[in-house]
Amino acid sequence: MSAEIICVGTELLLGNIVNTNAAYLAERLAYLGIPCYYQSVVGDNEERLMHLVKIALQRSELVILSGGLGPTEDDLTKETAAKALGLKLVEDSVSKEHIIQFFKIRNKTIAENNWKQALIPEGSIALENENGTAPGIIIEQDGRTLILLPGPPNELLPMFQNQVEPYLLKKRKASIYSQMVKLCGIGESDVEEAIRDLTGSTNPTVATYAKTSEVHIRVTAFSETEEQARKLVKPVVNQLKARFGSMIYTTEPEVSLEQAVVELLAKNNMKVTCAESCTGGMVAARLINVPGASAVLHESFVTYSNKAKRTYLDVKKGTLKKFGAVSEETAKEMARGGCINTKADACIALTGIAGPDGGTEEKPVGLVYIGCSVAGKTEVRECRFSGNRAKIRESACTAALNMLRTCILEYLSETKFT
Amino acid sequence: MSAEIICVGTELLLGNIVNTNAAYLAERLAYLGIPCYYQSVVGDNEERLMHLVKIALQRSELVILSGGLGPTEDDLTKETAAKALGLKLVEDSVSKEHIIQFFKIRNKTIAENNWKQALIPEGSIALENENGTAPGIIIEQDGRTLILLPGPPNELLPMFQNQVEPYLLKKRKASIYSQMVKLCGIGESDVEEAIRDLTGSTNPTVATYAKTSEVHIRVTAFSETEEQARKLVKPVVNQLKARFGSMIYTTEPEVSLEQAVVELLAKNNMKVTCAESCTGGMVAARLINVPGASAVLHESFVTYSNKAKRTYLDVKKGTLKKFGAVSEETAKEMARGGCINTKADACIALTGIAGPDGGTEEKPVGLVYIGCSVAGKTEVRECRFSGNRAKIRESACTAALNMLRTCILEYLSETKFT
Numbered sequence: 001m002s003a004e005i006i007c008v009g010t011e012l013l014l015g016n017i018v019n020t021n022a023a024y025l026a027e028r029l030a031y032l033g034i035p036c037y038y039q040s041v042v043g044d045n046e047e048r049l050m051h052l053v054k055i056a057l058q059r060s061e062l063v064i065l066s067g068g069l070g071p072t073e074d075d076l077t078k079e080t081a082a083k084a085l086g087l088k089l090v091e092d093s094v095s096k097e098h099i100i101q102f103f104k105i106r107n108k109t110i111a112e113n114n115w116k117q118a119l120i121p122e123g124s125i126a127l128e129n130e131n132g133t134a135p136g137i138i139i140e141q142d143g144r145t146l147i148l149l150p151g152p153p154n155e156l157l158p159m160f161q162n163q164v165e166p167y168l169l170k171k172r173k174a175s176i177y178s179q180m181v182k183l184c185g186i187g188e189s190d191v192e193e194a195i196r197d198l199t200g201s202t203n204p205t206v207a208t209y210a211k212t213s214e215v216h217i218r219v220t221a222f223s224e225t226e227e228q229a230r231k232l233v234k235p236v237v238n239q240l241k242a243r244f245g246s247m248i249y250t251t252e253p254e255v256s257l258e259q260a261v262v263e264l265l266a267k268n269n270m271k272v273t274c275a276e277s278c279t280g281g282m283v284a285a286r287l288i289n290v291p292g293a294s295a296v297l298h299e300s301f302v303t304y305s306n307k308a309k310r311t312y313l314d315v316k317k318g319t320l321k322k323f324g325a326v327s328e329e330t331a332k333e334m335a336r337g338g339c340i341n342t343k344a345d346a347c348i349a350l351t352g353i354a355g356p357d358g359g360t361e362e363k364p365v366g367l368v369y370i371g372c373s374v375a376g377k378t379e380v381r382e383c384r385f386s387g388n389r390a391k392i393r394e395s396a397c398t399a400a401l402n403m404l405r406t407c408i409l410e411y412l413s414e415t416k417f418t
Numbered sequence: 419m420s421a422e423i424i425c426v427g428t429e430l431l432l433g434n435i436v437n438t439n440a441a442y443l444a445e446r447l448a449y450l451g452i453p454c455y456y457q458s459v460v461g462d463n464e465e466r467l468m469h470l471v472k473i474a475l476q477r478s479e480l481v482i483l484s485g486g487l488g489p490t491e492d493d494l495t496k497e498t499a500a501k502a503l504g505l506k507l508v509e510d511s512v513s514k515e516h517i518i519q520f521f522k523i524r525n526k527t528i529a530e531n532n533w534k535q536a537l538i539p540e541g542s543i544a545l546e547n548e549n550g551t552a553p554g555i556i557i558e559q560d561g562r563t564l565i566l567l568p569g570p571p572n573e574l575l576p577m578f579q580n581q582v583e584p585y586l587l588k589k590r591k592a593s594i595y596s597q598m599v600k601l602c603g604i605g606e607s608d609v610e611e612a613i614r615d616l617t618g619s620t621n622p623t624v625a626t627y628a629k630t631s632e633v634h635i636r637v638t639a640f641s642e643t644e645e646q647a648r649k650l651v652k653p654v655v656n657q658l659k660a661r662f663g664s665m666i667y668t669t670e671p672e673v674s675l676e677q678a679v680v681e682l683l684a685k686n687n688m689k690v691t692c693a694e695s696c697t698g699g700m701v702a703a704r705l706i707n708v709p710g711a712s713a714v715l716h717e718s719f720v721t722y723s724n725k726a727k728r729t730y731l732d733v734k735k736g737t738l739k740k741f742g743a744v745s746e747e748t749a750k751e752m753a754r755g756g757c758i759n760t761k762a763d764a765c766i767a768l769t770g771i772a773g774p775d776g777g778t779e780e781k782p783v784g785l786v787y788i789g790c791s792v793a794g795k796t797e798v799r800e801c802r803f804s805g806n807r808a809k810i811r812e813s814a815c816t817a818a819l820n821m822l823r824t825c826i827l828e829y830l831s832e833t834k835f836t
Contacts, residue, residue: 013454015445016627019437022459027433036431037466039459041440048455055473209434274699274720280706281692281699284720288698289808291774299726301719302692302702308717356709390707 001172003029004038004060006052008067008077009151013043021066021156028160031178032168033205033222034062044074053084057144062168067151069134071113078121078137078148085141087121095126095135102133127163131155138167145171177229178220180253181240184213184402191215194243204232213398214257246409249402257398258286261405265296268412270345272404274300275313275338277325278352278368282397299342303334313337313349326351328369328380335371336378346374348404350396354389368396372407375415379407419590421447422456422478424470426485426495427569431461439484439567439574446578449596450586451623451640452480462492471502475562480586485569487552489531495566496539496555503559505539513544513553520551545581549573556585563589595647596638598671599658602631602820609633612661622650631816632675664827667820675816676704679823683714686830688763690822692718693731693756695743696770696786700815717760721752731755731767744769746787746798753789754796764792766822768814772807786814790825793833797825 005025011017022039029036038060042048049068056063068077082089096118103110117134120126127136132155137148147164149156169176183191188210192199195217198206204221217240221232241248249260265272274284274297284300287293301312306325309315314337315330323329331351338347352368359365366385371378381403385395423443429435440457447454456478460466467486474481486495500507514536521528535552538544545554550573555566565582567574587594601609606628610617613635616624622639635658639650659666667678683690692702692715702718705711719730724743727733732755733748741747749769756765770786777783784803789796799821803813 012441013444013457014448015441015443018441019457023430023433023436025433026431030432037461037463038470039431039437041457043455045455051477052456059469276699278706279703280711280715281694281702281718281720284699285697285703285811288696288720288722289811291807293698294722297698297720298723299719299721299730300699301717302699302706302715303717304706304712305716312717389709393703393707 001034001061002059003034003036003062003064004040004056005029005036006040006042006049006056006063006065007151008042008044008049008065010043010074012041012067020153021151024153024157025064025066025160028165029064030207031218031220032165032176033172033174033220034168044068044076046076046080049077049080050084053081053146057084057146061143062145062147064147064149066149066156069117069136069148069150071111071117071133073113075116078119081137081139081146081148082121085121085139085146087123087139087141089119090122091118092120092126092135093118094128095120098128098135099133125167127159129155130158130162136163138164172222173224174222175224175226175229176220176222177226177233178218178253179233179237179251181217181219181237181244181248182250182255182257183215183217183244183247184249184257184398185247185406186215186244188215191217191244195240198236198239201236204229204236206236213395213402246406249405256290257401257405259290261401262287262290262293262296264405264408265346266292268408270296270408271343272297272346272348273338273342273344275309275334275347275349275371276300276302277304277309277334277350278354279350279393279397279400280304282393283348283350283400286397286401298344301338309334309351312341314341324363326353326363326367326369328382331369331371331380332378333371335373335380339373339376346372346404346408348372348400350400352383352392352396354392354396356389366392368392368399370396370400370403372400372403374407374411377407377411379403419452419479420477421452421454421480421482422458422474423447423454424458424460424467424474424481424483425569426460426462426467426483428461428492430459430485438571439569442571442575443482443484443578446583447482448625449636449638450583450594451590451592451638452586462486462494464494464498467495467498468502471499471564475502475564479561480563480565482565482567484567484574487535487554487566487568489529489535489551491531493534496537499555499557499564499566500539503539503557503564505541505557505559507537508540509536510538510544510553511536512546513538516546516553517551543585545577547573548576548580554581556582590640591642592640593642593644593647594638594640595644595651596636596671597651597655597669599635599637599655599662599666600668600673600675601633601635601662601665602667602675602816603665603824604633604662606633609635609662613658616654616657619654622647622654624654631813631820664824667823674708675819675823677708679819680705680708680711680714682823682826683764684710686826688714688826689761690715690764690766691756691760691762693752693765693767693789694718694720695722695727695752695768696772697768697811697815697818698722700811701766701768701818704815704819716762719756727752727769730759732759742781744771744781744785744787746800749787749789749798750796751789753791753798757791757794764790764822764826766790766818768818770801770803770810770814772810772814774807784810786810786817788814788818788821790818790821792825792829795825795829797821
């Protein structure tokens with residue numbers, strides 16, 4: 001079974017929005033082991049949409065369309081798909097009831113054009129829309145499957161994951177199991193080199209994804225039952241754990257680096273303070289984006305000026321004078337001072353040159369010192385990042401979160417054995 | 419002339435990366451007034467790429483391909499396009515010299531496969547690649563134009579803007595002039611309502627773009643000379659200025675809201691401090707992303723706990739007890755305290771409930787108080803944002819930056835007349 005994706009919407013065609021639906025659907029199809037050879041975008045235009053649907057039905061067994069299922073006259077994906085397959089539209093009573101309930105809960109009256117959304121091609125399957133009124137639709141005809149999904153990502157994503165994926169797996173008579181191993185502190189090419197012997201495997205498959213300053217490895221297996229698939233995945237994940245050790249910050253697909261850090265702090269009842277110069281609050285902001293961060297972070301400082309570094313972190317005047325604000329010594333005093341002054345268990349401090357100006361031959365743009373103090377012990381790392389100002393700051397932020405994580409792990413392993 | 423876009427790359431087809439090139443090219447084509455009816459994505463596969471190119475040449479006069487111009491065997495966009503048009507590949511001496519220089523500057527040796535990149539279809543135009551080795555290519559044949567661009571966005575973007583756009587404009591015998599009017603503090607539908615009489619115009623065109631908590635309006639005119647086009651744009655931009663006043667933070671396409679704020683502060687020799695609870699450093703981080711922010715921001719606080727609000731901002735214990743941390747009164751004291759304690763001219767303070775937990779009927783998730791103190795005068799706004807935790811925080815951050823901007827403008831206009 002090979003697939004293709006058609007995204008319908010004038011706002012995509014005008015470049016007003018980026019096509020994240022196509023990327024999401026493509027990634028999930030790859031995950032499901034279904035090859036996808038084409039993606040297309042077309043506007044809300046019947047003639048051109050019909051042209052694309054006809055081409056797609058000739059070359060792909062599975063055609064996934066997104067967008068154009070709404071209540072307006074512009075929305076004509078369903079009508080066009082039905083016409084291409086010679087199907088009439090009939091009212092679906094479950095979808096109609098869903099629309100009634102959707103408006104009732106929100107205390108809104110139903111505009112007449114909404115009833116259009118209760119119509120589905122005869123013989124097709126309606127998919128419930130958790131976050132909207134337009135149902136998704138699955139049509140099977142002559143060995144071809146057409147799947148129609150709503151355009152808004154918050155409607156499309158849960159519908160695909162909760163209803164379309166199980167449908168496709170059942171069709172393939174397969175169960176799937178997958179684990180995501182997320183690493184930080186190592187580059188993509190080094191990861192690929194270290195797992196070259198594993199990536200040739202077809203079941204389970206081992207795929208790497210380069211994210212900003214992170215590498216994710218997905219291990220996916222198919223089998224008749226999920227239990228059997230899980231048995232295929234487990235030894236490979238164990239191999240990865242043995243090879244990468246503490247570079248792995250999670251094996252949960254939904255857990256971010258900052259969430260792993262917050263959970264590690266919370267589990268060990270530790271509090272952290274950030275003392276940021278070049279990142280200017282980004283590290284604290286990422287930590288605080290994790291629900292429940294209030295248990296582990298009470299306060300943080302943006303100390304952009306030398307004076308602020310002295311006032312809030314007790315960096316010595318002489319240190320700043322002798323070594324400069326961007327130096328190992330300053331980073332060390334920032335981290336130590338942040339810890340002491342806020343009575344935190346840990347402090348992560350950053351000072352660097354984010355550019356575009358301010359660099360010298362000795363201290364070029366991209367040079368960042370990250371200080372990390374945990375339970376009285378302070379380490380500093382010198383990092384050199386590339387890219388523009390935003391990229392350098394983002395890389396520094398991720399490196400700092402990871403350094404905080406590894407320093408805490410180190411501290412925990414030392415206290416455990418002494 | 420109607421256009422279509424074909425993006426070539428397995429990483430797009432697998433959903434490993436989002437197709438930002440297609441969005442960029444689509445937006446620029448819309449800007450140039452060239453209708454684009456189709457976008458496609460295909461992998462590095464000769465047969466399927468050939469199939470798409472042939473379809474595209476049948477239905478569009480301008481076909482833009484991106485990706486697959488690199489030195490490896492997988493890269494076959496150029497070869498396939500040449501084959502589709504029956505053209506031989508010939509060496510382009512300028513491109514060859516560029517490759518030699520590119521490696522020389524970087525002190526690297528040239529791998530044999532790089533010479534492949536100096537080949538272009540006979541009779542075509544090579545486009546210089548500022549940031550890479552693969553030249554872009556323009557092929558004209560029988561009234562059809564095929565444009566081949568490298569896949570990496572940092573190579574594609576400047577090549578399109580600096581070389582392809584002038585080429586296409588010359589072909590159309592047109593000059594273009596455009597201004598971007600950026601607004602904050604008003605919703606897209608209100609903007610559209612207010613400019614309904616202007617959006618019907620075909621020259622200049624007036625198009626709105628909804629960004630996160632912002633609306634951008636682009637006014638674009640075509641004429642024989644840029645000067646004439648400019649004359650068409652100017653009265654419309656003046657209309658927009660008259661209608662939206664201080665909601666407009668810039669008319670420069672490259673200027674962000676935070677940059678406008680930093681420039682406003684710098685111009686008036688003012689210093690700002692941020693005092694953030696729910697946003698946890700995001701406002702300071704956005705300001706510090708502007709080069710030169712060190713002139714206007716010396717320090718900032720993340721005061722997530724009540725104790726931190728008291729320690730660094732002198733929020734009264736009684737205020738926190740009586741009104742709670744998320745209240746107008748607390749926001750006011752945070753802003754005032756932040757100003758006084760750091761001797762800043764302005765302080766922007768945020769306290770709110772970002773969720774997913776912590777909301778009550780009286781104080782629901784999404785409730786955020788933003789306090790802004792400028793030269794001794796403090797205002798507070800109550801905002802209600804929707805979406806998940808990240809969305810609420812992002813909306814609050816933008817609203818805070820805009821409130822800071824408008825409060826400073828208010829202060830300046832008051833001092834000017836007194």
